[in-house]
Amino acid sequence: MEKETIFTKIRDGIIPSNKLYEDELCFVILDINPIKKGHILVISNKPYTDISECPDDVISHLIKIAKMFDLKLREKLKCDGTNILINNGSSSGQEIPHIHIHVIPRYKNDGIKFGFSHEKYEENEITKFKEMLI
Numbered sequence: 001m002e003k004e005t006i007f008t009k010i011r012d013g014i015i016p017s018n019k020l021y022e023d024e025l026c027f028v029i030l031d032i033n034p035i036k037k038g039h040i041l042v043i044s045n046k047p048y049t050d051i052s053e054c055p056d057d058v059i060s061h062l063i064k065i066a067k068m069f070d071l072k073l074r075e076k077l078k079c080d081g082t083n084i085l086i087n088n089g090s091s092s093g094q095e096i097p098h099i100h101i102h103v104i105p106r107y108k109n110d111g112i113k114f115g116f117s118h119e120k121y122e123e124n125e126i127t128k129f130k131e132m133l134i
């Protein structure tokens, strides 16, 4: 049986949404709690939890549709750029365990700051990471 999420309920019309697009693999809605107005979500029709579960053809398609909406946001909202991001797993801040791509319109000097801090590698530590990840 399919896992039920807020997004499967939105997909099926059980929870109302402002749907902008749908096809055989995904649908697009306005985020109800936007970081910037016009913030959209590109959501897989099937409730894969994260990128590791999501087949390559589906994730490729989600990215293609995110690109399509990046162009639309630039054209219609006259934004200067977008943040395109996936919260991938609960430890990364993913609240809804159903893969989706955020596309957030951005404007010059819009004052939005993402709260990432940075670590520093100790001496030679970056080489160890390279060896682990190569």
Ligand code: 5GP
Pocket: 006, 015, 017, 018, 029, 030, 031, 032, 033, 034, 041, 086, 087, 093, 094, 095, 096, 097
């Ligand atoms: P996550 O943290 O999982 O990457 O993002 C989930 C997003 O879904 C959040 O930005 C949140 O505002 C949005 N969201 C949660 N519930 C609803 C809903 O019922 N309708 C809509 N349109 N967006 C929702």
